[in-house]
Amino acid sequence: MSVLSDFLGGVTAGAIEVIDLTAALSEHTPVIQLPPPFVNTKHFSLQEISRYDERGPAWYWNDIATGEHVGTHFDAPVHWVTGKDGLDVSQVPAKQLIAPAVVIDKTAECARDPDYLLQIADVEAWQRDHGPLPTGWLLYRTGWGARVDDERAFLNSSETGPHTPGLAVECARWLASESPVVGIGVETVGTDAGAAHSFDPPFPCHAFMLGAGKFGLTQLANVDRLPATGIVLIVAPLPIVRGSGSPARVLALVSP
Ligand code: MN
Numbered sequence: 001m002s003v004l005s006d007f008l009g010g011v012t013a014g015a016i017e018v019i020d021l022t023a024a025l026s027e028h029t030p031v032i033q034l035p036p037p038f039v040n041t042k043h044f045s046l047q048e049i050s051r052y053d054e055r056g057p058a059w060y061w062n063d064i065a066t067g068e069h070v071g072t073h074f075d076a077p078v079h080w081v082t083g084k085d086g087l088d089v090s091q092v093p094a095k096q097l098i099a100p101a102v103v104i105d106k107t108a109e110c111a112r113d114p115d116y117l118l119q120i121a122d123v124e125a126w127q128r129d130h131g132p133l134p135t136g137w138l139l140y141r142t143g144w145g146a147r148v149d150d151e152r153a154f155l156n157s158s159e160t161g162p163h164t165p166g167l168a169v170e171c172a173r174w175l176a177s178e179s180p181v182v183g184i185g186v187e188t189v190g191t192d193a194g195a196a197h198s199f200d201p202p203f204p205c206h207a208f209m210l211g212a213g214k215f216g217l218t219q220l221a222n223v224d225r226l227p228a229t230g231i232v233l234i235v236a237p238l239p240i241v242r243g244s245g246s247p248a249r250v251l252a253l254v255s256p
Contacts, residue, residue, distance in 0.1 A: 014256065021185075021233075021250040022072045023148055023221045029071040030151040030219070032189045035161070035197075041067030044247075068245040074237035075191065075206070075216030079244040082211030089246045090239035092215070099182055100136035101233040101252065102126075103226045107143035110165045114156055115195055116142070117168040123175070130229050135180040137233050140167070141223045144187035148221065155189060166193020169204040176208035183215030185233075185250075187223055191216040217250060226252055 010016035023029065031043050044066045050056025068089070069075070077086025104126045110116045118140060127133065142165045147153040156163045165188060167175070172192075175181055184191050184205060191205040201207045209216060217235065232253040237246035 011253075017254050017256045019222050019225050019252040019254060021220045021222050021252050022248070023145075023219050025066075025071045025247060028149075028151070030148060030154040030189060031067065031070055033155060033157065033162070041069055044070050066247060068240065068243055068247070069190075069218075071247050072219045072221065072250055073217070073245050074235060074248040075210060075218070075245045076237075076243065077210045077213050077215070079216075080203075080206045080210035082207045083213065086210065086213050088241070089237050089243040090241045092237075096182065097235045097237075099233055099235075100134040101139050101185070101226075101231040102130065102134060102136070102229050103139045103141050103223065103231070105141040105228070106165065107141055107224075110142040110144070114163040114165065115193060116165045117193055118166070118171050119168050120171045120174050123171065123179075126228075133179050133181050135182060137183050137185050137217070137235075138175065138179075138181045139185040139217075139220065139223055139226065139231075139233075140165075140187075141226075142187050143224070145219075145221050145223055148187075148219065156194065161197070162189075162194030164188045164194035166191070166196055167205045169199055169201070172204040172208045176212040176214060181214070183217060184209060185217035185220050185223075187220050188218065190218055216245075217248070220250060222252075227254060230255060 025044055027045050029044050034040055046062040049061050051060045076089040077083030078088045192203045196203045234251040237248040240246050
């Protein structure tokens with residue numbers, strides 16, 4: 001198949017650049033912190049089984065413990081009550097895990113206001129410059145990826161709760177119901193703003209997007225290395241049966 005040969009040739013020759021959008025996964029990976037009375041997820045951890053020792057003289061291996069929603073991860077529709085009859089992560093067709101992506105950059109706005117909310121007008125302005133949104137991913141660049149090595153700065157919580165960027169309620173509703181995007185990808189700990197617990201409805205990006213059978217991607221890295229358009233995204237969550245999501249490897253293919 002020459003199309004695959006051409007593709008591999010492009011990767012080898014550097015005409016196609018592969019950018020890893022996955023944050024390193026370790027016990028230091030920041031994890032969302034919900035306020036009481038809600039129950040929180042685990043941080044990632046390794047438990048050593050053997051390391052070339054009496055427990056296994058020639059081999060090193062670990063058990064892992066993790067939440068589904070830890071680190072760079074995929075939100076399946078069934079994650080939210082509005083999508084409870086939708087797909088679990090194992091049911092998402094593999095073909096849908098390869099899709100185009102575009103980037104909307106609100107880094108400057110988010111630097112000024114950590115509670116910045118993406119508006120419909122922002123997306124309309126982007127479309128005037130770059131053309132229509134794809135049947136693919138909208139990646140929301142906020143600059144938050146630069147904070148990922150410091151959980152405190154990444155979660156940015158104060159006595160008034162977490163302060164991280166997200167989407168305005170109407171923008172989330174519009175992207176879910178009136179745009180062709182299949183999902184929203186973010187640099188932050190979740191697809192919704194830190195303050196979204198107080199919105200109507202609460203967590204509108206989760207409520208509208210997952211309720212529409214669409215997806216979420218969080219804690220993306222290297223979003224600052226992406227162009228605005230011309231990206232192919234490969235998203236690889238684990239097919240956890242009945243899973244609401246999964247840590248995922250996310251690769252972007254671009255033409256440098
Ligand atoms: Mn999630």
